[in-house]
Amino acid sequence: MIIDERIVTEAIASTFFDKFKSCLDLDVAIVGGGPSGLTAAWKLAEAGRKVALFERKLSVGGGMWGGGMTWTSIVVQEEAKSILEDAGVALIEYKPGYFVADSVAATAALAYQATRAGAQVFNCTSVEDVVLREVDGVKRVMGLVVNSSPVEIARLHVDPLVLHCKHAIECTGHDVEMLKTLVRKNGVKLNTPSGGIEGEQSMWADVAEANTVRYTREVFPGVWVAGMAANATYGSYRMGPIFGGMLLSGVKVAEAINELL
Numbered sequence: 001m002i003i004d005e006r007i008v009t010e011a012i013a014s015t016f017f018d019k020f021k022s023c024l025d026l027d028v029a030i031v032g033g034g035p036s037g038l039t040a041a042w043k044l045a046e047a048g049r050k051v052a053l054f055e056r057k058l059s060v061g062g063g064m065w066g067g068g069m070t071w072t073s074i075v076v077q078e079e080a081k082s083i084l085e086d087a088g089v090a091l092i093e094y095k096p097g098y099f100v101a102d103s104v105a106a107t108a109a110l111a112y113q114a115t116r117a118g119a120q121v122f123n124c125t126s127v128e129d130v131v132l133r134e135v136d137g138v139k140r141v142m143g144l145v146v147n148s149s150p151v152e153i154a155r156l157h158v159d160p161l162v163l164h165c166k167h168a169i170e171c172t173g174h175d176v177e178m179l180k181t182l183v184r185k186n187g188v189k190l191n192t193p194s195g196g197i198e199g200e201q202s203m204w205a206d207v208a209e210a211n212t213v214r215y216t217r218e219v220f221p222g223v224w225v226a227g228m229a230a231n232a233t234y235g236s237y238r239m240g241p242i243f244g245g246m247l248l249s250g251v252k253v254a255e256a257i258n259e260l261l
């Protein structure tokens, strides 16, 4: 076979733009491809939902690749063990109830399961704003405003593109970036005690893990928080490199949205 570079180029351009065009009206748009976002994408796509995940970096996985302090092991507790097992990840029980997985294997497995189930992943894509509409006096987020990450990094003045979704999931981790933008630009009140973002507290792994799941919920019409963003939004603690809460949060948000669709 003689390789024609123009066909390689055409294949990439045409399949990518078909993929992008197919995501202009989503059931669920996920912002951030860490463990919570990837798990939510996997479970929603598996349930047949039209779901896309937008990740600023070249690689999805967020803070999971590096384990603890770059030492590539992660810990999950009993309740979350089956999620990694279902993804095909090998676990060892280090001490009763504490399961250890290779962080690279776990991250790769979640990314594989999400894409295999049919979630579309747009890496190198930053969510810079939301689409907000007021219907019958109620404001609701109806979509995302996205831009190429290299445009953002180079601070080029290039306008973004827009897609619509029935639900958006804020999975940007510690920074709660999408929700911060929503509040800053629109002065809206969230479904939190203060109406704003409460902010993350210091280390308390036990409480933080439970709260990650507890605070996974709809925080504003059309916007759900999951993973570390749920903790930061509701003023809970950090937990270090135990990842069960992130995975369970991804499953919970997927199930809750699934019930509404």
Ligand code: 48H
Residues within 6 Å of the ligand: 031, 032, 033, 034, 035, 036, 037, 054, 055, 056, 057, 060, 061, 062, 063, 064, 125, 126, 127, 128, 171, 172, 173, 174, 177, 178, 226, 227, 228, 229, 238, 239, 240, 241, 242, 243, 246
């Ligand atoms: C597109 C964006 C944008 C944007 C950010 O931080 P993450 O891994 O998030 P979680 O919540 O799934 O997992 C948290 C976990 O990794 C962690 O940090 C833990 C357990 N910490 C404990 C502790 O004590 O420190 O992933 C978030 C992803 C990243 O990949 C970002 O690049 C991405 O979101 N992101 N993507 N548009 N505006 N902002």
